[in-house]
Amino acid sequence: MFYREAGQFKTSYKADQALFPILQDRVGLAVILITAFAVIPALANDFFLTSIMIPFLVFSLAAIGLNILTGFCGQLSLGTGAFMGVGAYAAYKLTSIFPDANVIVMVLLSGVFSAAIGAIFGLPSLRIKGLYLAVTTLAAQFFLEWCFIRIPWLYNYNASGAIEVPHREVFGIVATGAEATPLARYFIVLGITVLITFLMANVLRGRIGRSWMMIRDMDIAAELMGIRPLQTKLMAFAVSSYICGVAGAMMVFFWLNAAEPSSYSIRLSFQVLFMVILGGLGSLGGAFMGAAFIWILPVVLKFVPGLLGFDLAAETVEHATFMIIGALIIFFLIVEPHGFARLWQIAKQKLRVWPFPY
Amino acid sequence: MLYDIFIDPFVQMYQMPDFFLQVLWEGFVAGILYALIALGFVLIFKASGVFNFAQGIMVVFAGLTLVGLNENGVPAYLALILTIGVMGVLAYGVERVVMRPLVNQPEIILLMATIGLTYFLVGFGEFVFGGEPKQMITEQLGLPTGSTAFEIGDRGLVILQHIDIAAAVIAVLMVTALAIFFNKTRIGRALRAVADDHQAALSVGISLNQIWAIVWFAAGLVALATGIMWGARSDVSFALEIVAFKALPVLILGGFTSIPGAIVGGLIIGFGEKIGELYWGGLVGGGVESWLAYIIALIFLLFRPQGLFGERIIERI
Numbered sequence: 001m002f003y004r005e006a007g008q009f010k011t012s013y014k015a016d017q018a019l020f021p022i023l024q025d026r027v028g029l030a031v032i033l034i035t036a037f038a039v040i041p042a043l044a045n046d047f048f049l050t051s052i053m054i055p056f057l058v059f060s061l062a063a064i065g066l067n068i069l070t071g072f073c074g075q076l077s078l079g080t081g082a083f084m085g086v087g088a089y090a091a092y093k094l095t096s097i098f099p100d101a102n103v104i105v106m107v108l109l110s111g112v113f114s115a116a117i118g119a120i121f122g123l124p125s126l127r128i129k130g131l132y133l134a135v136t137t138l139a140a141q142f143f144l145e146w147c148f149i150r151i152p153w154l155y156n157y158n159a160s161g162a163i164e165v166p167h168r169e170v171f172g173i174v175a176t177g178a179e180a181t182p183l184a185r186y187f188i189v190l191g192i193t194v195l196i197t198f199l200m201a202n203v204l205r206g207r208i209g210r211s212w213m214m215i216r217d218m219d220i221a222a223e224l225m226g227i228r229p230l231q232t233k234l235m236a237f238a239v240s241s242y243i244c245g246v247a248g249a250m251m252v253f254f255w256l257n258a259a260e261p262s263s264y265s266i267r268l269s270f271q272v273l274f275m276v277i278l279g280g281l282g283s284l285g286g287a288f289m290g291a292a293f294i295w296i297l298p299v300v301l302k303f304v305p306g307l308l309g310f311d312l313a314a315e316t317v318e319h320a321t322f323m324i325i326g327a328l329i330i331f332f333l334i335v336e337p338h339g340f341a342r343l344w345q346i347a348k349q350k351l352r353v354w355p356f357p358y
Numbered sequence: 359m360l361y362d363i364f365i366d367p368f369v370q371m372y373q374m375p376d377f378f379l380q381v382l383w384e385g386f387v388a389g390i391l392y393a394l395i396a397l398g399f400v401l402i403f404k405a406s407g408v409f410n411f412a413q414g415i416m417v418v419f420a421g422l423t424l425v426g427l428n429e430n431g432v433p434a435y436l437a438l439i440l441t442i443g444v445m446g447v448l449a450y451g452v453e454r455v456v457m458r459p460l461v462n463q464p465e466i467i468l469l470m471a472t473i474g475l476t477y478f479l480v481g482f483g484e485f486v487f488g489g490e491p492k493q494m495i496t497e498q499l500g501l502p503t504g505s506t507a508f509e510i511g512d513r514g515l516v517i518l519q520h521i522d523i524a525a526a527v528i529a530v531l532m533v534t535a536l537a538i539f540f541n542k543t544r545i546g547r548a549l550r551a552v553a554d555d556h557q558a559a560l561s562v563g564i565s566l567n568q569i570w571a572i573v574w575f576a577a578g579l580v581a582l583a584t585g586i587m588w589g590a591r592s593d594v595s596f597a598l599e600i601v602a603f604k605a606l607p608v609l610i611l612g613g614f615t616s617i618p619g620a621i622v623g624g625l626i627i628g629f630g631e632k633i634g635e636l637y638w639g640g641l642v643g644g645g646v647e648s649w650l651a652y653i654i655a656l657i658f659l660l661f662r663p664q665g666l667f668g669e670r671i672i673e674r675i
Binding site (some may be wrong): 070076097124127128129130131132133134135136142143145146149150159176220266273274277281319320321322323324325326327329330333334337 | 469645
């Protein structure tokens with residue numbers, strides 16, 4: 001009743017091929033974008049922006065990056081954290097080599113380095129498949145982590161071994177460094193995330209995206225039908241790593257302000273993988289839902305005992321959070337192995353036929 | 359530079375055979391421990407096709423339970439028996455709560471579920487026993503401590519820790535026991551049948567659920583043995599979890615379904631890592647141990663995608 005395509009006639013190919021052909025989708029998207037760009041900045045306080053919204057957007061972008069590789073091209077990767085790290089270190093080096101350049105451009109450029117590294121580590125994917133590939137991406141994870149520690153050039157020979165984000169202004173507004181306001185950071189992160197998401201939504205429904213999905217569904221059949229596996233897979237690795245790299249650069253530049261090699265450890269890889277799988281493999285919307293679940297839930301859980309009047313030690317809460325998250329992950333996998341994206345589709349179907357059962 | 363890479367390490371090996379043998383021994387012991395973790399992976403993968411990421415944390419969990427019980431006043435051997443019981447309960451619980459509802463799902467979903475299990479066990483273990491590293495109760499369990507030094511001709515000494523020798527012996531015993539169990543007993547035959555073909559096994563009346571519970575229990579026992587051995591070498595702590603990742607390249611080398619493969623792979627990785635670190639690691643600033651195993655596995659896979667002893671991959675459309 002509320003969500004129905006009946007009566008929405010398409011009178012041109014252009015309308016038929018639109019990214020969002022259904023009116024309700026367009027309205028819904030507009031509402032979400034208005035909320036993100038106007039309502040949240042107007043209402044939210046600094047804490048909400050810095051510890052929920054900014055990390056949520058950064059992780060969403062990383063999850064989109066991994067989703068392209070794992071969800072759309074079917075190549076399981078456990079090296080996401082390291083690829084994000086490459087982006088962060090590249091952005092750091094770029095801003096220190098070109099101090100006057102626009103920092104947003106530098107963050108977007110840093111993804112290029114991460115894409116190159118990702119493509120190199122994607123080379124084995126031509127011969128190695130499935131879980132074997134997952135383990136080889138661990139090689140990327142541990143090797144790159146080692147590089148972040150052992151190559152002092154990467155962190156400008158800092159004594160601490162960490163990278164610290166310098167003070168930079170974009171169009172007269174402080175964008176990075178300790179003085180940047182959460183609002184400015186939020187807008188930059190939101191802008192980049194929305195831009196890349198729309199770009200990817202279009203790539204994925206085009207020729208490139210379809211060839212990725214063919215490789216995912218059956219690589220030999222795809223090859224027989226004229227998809228070149230090498231180019232296609234490497235492109236998936238490169239695009240995925242580009243997005244992860246940008247997300248990693250945003251993570252340190254607009255959220256953490258400083259990062260050390262352990263920020264980009266295997267735990268980060270797992271976190272992003274969780275987001276992708278719980279959100280739904282092969283779904284851009286799912287990446288956002290997964291990121292929201294995995295990032296926001298622990299933050300909320302931290303405050304639950306306090307609200308209920310219990311006075312628990314911070315450690316106990318942390319341990320309990322781990323347990324609850326683990327249990328919830330298993331629970332959601334059992335209830336809906338295709339992730340939140342599938343739940344959303346089921347909900348849409350229900351809305352479509354409402355008030356009738358089917 | 360070329361001299362440093364290709365000649366110098368071998369000259370060193372020749373000139374200091376005692377050091378070289380010591381390195382080999384270290385590699386051997388590390389390899390045995392990797393192999394033990396990999397063994398737990400292989401058991402579960404063979405029987406259920408599940409890539410059990412939680413094996414590493416099961417090692418920690420088993421060790422923690424043992425030490426934690428002992429700290430609370432339970433005698434060492436009783437604690438050992440109780441821990442075996444806990445691993446049994448865990449195996450049954452995992453089969454009932456995680457595996458059974460997820461049967462027939464794609465492997466990545468099952469992998470994810472075991473990572474979820476990892477999170478749960480980390481939280482649970484820390485919740486119950488606290489997050490600090492603990493000392494393994496080596497002496498109470500009657501394991502040998504101390505060390506013996508051997509003379510190599512007249513060119514130096516090699517020192518062997520008794521606990522390492524015990525680890526090697528226990529590993530050999532365990533593999534033998536598993537081999538007998540798999541080949542000579544009724545349940546072992548059922549296990550192999552399930553490993554070959556789930557549906558065919560079901561149709562001749564083998565209970566998959568029962569088999570899975572048994573396999574997880576066996577993996578739990580392997581985890582306990584690994585936990586004791588590893589705990590005796592260093593502390594029992596969650597840092598072990600990262601070391602457990604090393605079992606993955608071992609698996610890759612050996613193939614996911616082969617028990618001998620796990621052993622051989624473990625030894626290759628153990629030797630390769632120690633020798634690489636001590637003779638070549640210095641050239642790039644050290645610390646290569648953290649990734650060398652993965653690179654070895656990666657290069658190896660390029661030539662043999664199914665591992666050393668893995669079944670040949672046949673792809674059909």
